[in-house]
Amino acid sequence: MYAWSLLWFGIGVGGEYPMTSITAMEGVHGQPRWGQLVNQVVLILALLTFHSGGSPPYGEVATQYTFRISFAFIAIFLLFLIYIRVFKLKNANQSFNASRKRGRVTGYDVTSLRLVMGHYWHRLFATSLCWFCNDFPFYGNQIFRNVFLQLVTGGNSSEVTTLWLYNLVNVGCELVGYYLAALLIDHKLYGRKRMQAVGFLMNFVLFIIAAAIFPKLDTMGAGAHGFEFIYFFSSFWIQFGPNSTTFLVAGEVYPSPVRATAHGLFAAVGKCGALTATVLYNYIGSRTKFWVVCWFGLIGFCLAVVFIPDTTGLDLREQERYWLFVREGRQDEYHGIAIHPRHLSLFEKVILKRGRNYDPELDQKAKIEELRSLYDRVNSEKGTELGEETGESIDEKVSTYFDWEKTKEVHTI
Structure with a gap:
């Protein structure tokens, strides 16, 4: 049972662990966790409660209750975390999905x-x-x-x-x-x-x-x-x-x-x-x-x-x-x-x-051209939400600048 528990723990937590760190890096922040400290305190309090002290020998009832209560206590938080992950972090993989679409990747990105x-x-x-x-x-x-x-x-x-x-x-x-x-x-x-x-x-x-x-x-x-x-x-x-x-x-x-x-x-x-x-x-x-x-x-x-x-x-x-x-x-x-x-x-x-x-100067010029290309694409795809396709959007001030630039070109002509 211990071996099977490790297997499923690896599949579940092993897959979620990196995604959680990615979510944090993309700006979704959680609260500080005192898990290890609280876990140790719960174990001590449970043993003192059911054993009436800390001295051995330890009876079967005391050890069983200490063991089960520690797991029941953490199960409450696990259920809460499941709720948060499923219902509150729906966009946790936004950067990943946006990158796949920009690279025109439909399945696993073997090329990358x-x-x-x-x-x-x-x-x-x-x-x-x-x-x-x-x-x-x-x-x-x-x-x-x-x-x-x-x-x-x-x-x-x-x-x-x-x-x-x-x-x-x-x-x-x-x-x-x-x-x-x-x-x-x-x-x-x-x-x-x-x-x-x-x-x-x-x-x-x-x-x-x-x-x-x-x-x-x-x-x-x-x-x-x-x-x-x-x-x-x-x-x-x-x-x-x-x-x-x-x-x-x-x-x-x-x-x-x-x-x-x-x-x-x-x-x-x-x-x-x-x-x-x-x-x-x-x-x-x-x-x-x-x-x-x-x-x-x-x-x-x-x-x-x-x-x-x-x-x-x-x-x-x-x-x-x-x-x-x-x-x-x-x-x-x-x-x-x-x-x-x-x-x-x-x-x-x-x-x-x-x-x-x-080269910061060349990079600045390249970024302006990239923004201009993105702006033109937004205007050419009127019926499509660009954010859904690429995960990017045009800042209102940037859009205003390119609108003014386009107007200026028309007046010059």
């Missing part, structure tokens, strides 16, 4: 997928491996928490409430990191790329320190408190770093026709990291776990610095505009902000030299 494999292979490589490198320490952090608990409790605790209370503190640290990430992820002086790189680097530093001085940390008193700090601080940097950026970057750096496909692929690669950690940690010692996990932080840092572009402040519509040029085989004619050096990776700037065609 092939182009992405060739044009953005380096981004595919980096975003997938960065997700792998993130999930390895992220889920590893959950797996070796037993090592942490043995150190801070002296191996004498058999109460699940002790585990849950420490986990509650850990989730609190993650929550602080997550909110700080939300605060700075769009800031021009920090943004996505720096956040991801610094988060990976800090995890490398913290875990390699833990590995190097593990004998000193593996003692009660000051050593255990030092381990406590490293454990909680690493959780903070995972959230204020790659766990808040990998899924977002993996959606933003690709065109909408294949964005969900690419996102799902990278999520699968990331889960391979979680699976690898889960299996590997059963066969290696406590200190070796830290020697292993630290290097994934360093690998993730190097990948982020070299291959990950910085999409902070970049309008996704401009990304789509650039992709139209690529799709039509005339990418050298694009001069817009999507190839500005600050939005390209180090590899794209130095090796591929994709920023060489950036």
Whole structure:
């Protein structure tokens, strides 16, 4: 039953997860979620209620009620989210559908997928491996928490409430990191790329320190408190770093026709990291776990610095505009902000030299011509809603300008 539940969870959430991130990027914003924290609180309160305390042994009635109530509680929110997704986010795939129509694609966009494999292979490589490198320490952090608990409790605790209370503190640290990430992820002086790189680097530093001085940390008193700090601080940097950026970057750096496909692929690669950690940690010692996990932080840092572009402040519509040029085989004619050096990776700037065609003056002229073409198309298709076909519309001021320009031409003649 557990295996089947994972299968259906992957099909359902695995498909919706990237679409949710796309919806967020297209401007549909939700409320902050405290899911992990609330879940832990519900578990603790339910056990205290039905067991009259946290000390073992735990009876069948207490464990069954705790288990079932925690699932019933979250089911209420799941039903509410289903209602929101079905009835309130009907236009969640608007950008995707509009892009397909602009590219005259009626089915799955195989052409765009092939182009992405060739044009953005380096981004595919980096975003997938960065997700792998993130999930390895992220889920590893959950797996070796037993090592942490043995150190801070002296191996004498058999109460699940002790585990849950420490986990509650850990989730609190993650929550602080997550909110700080939300605060700075769009800031021009920090943004996505720096956040991801610094988060990976800090995890490398913290875990390699833990590995190097593990004998000193593996003692009660000051050593255990030092381990406590490293454990909680690493959780903070995972959230204020790659766990808040990998899924977002993996959606933003690709065109909408294949964005969900690419996102799902990278999520699968990331889960391979979680699976690898889960299996590997059963066969290696406590200190070796830290020697292993630290290097994934360093690998993730190097990948982020070299291959990950910085999409902070970049309008996704401009990304789509650039992709139209690529799709039509005339990418050298694009001069817009999507190839500005600050939005390209180090590899794209130095090796591929994709920023060489950036020219704001030529781009401004090209945009005027594109708007004029769109304006003419609107006038020639009187009975058709242009927005339904392309997802684009003409601003009233722009339309007024072209009306005036046309009138001026008539008077000149």
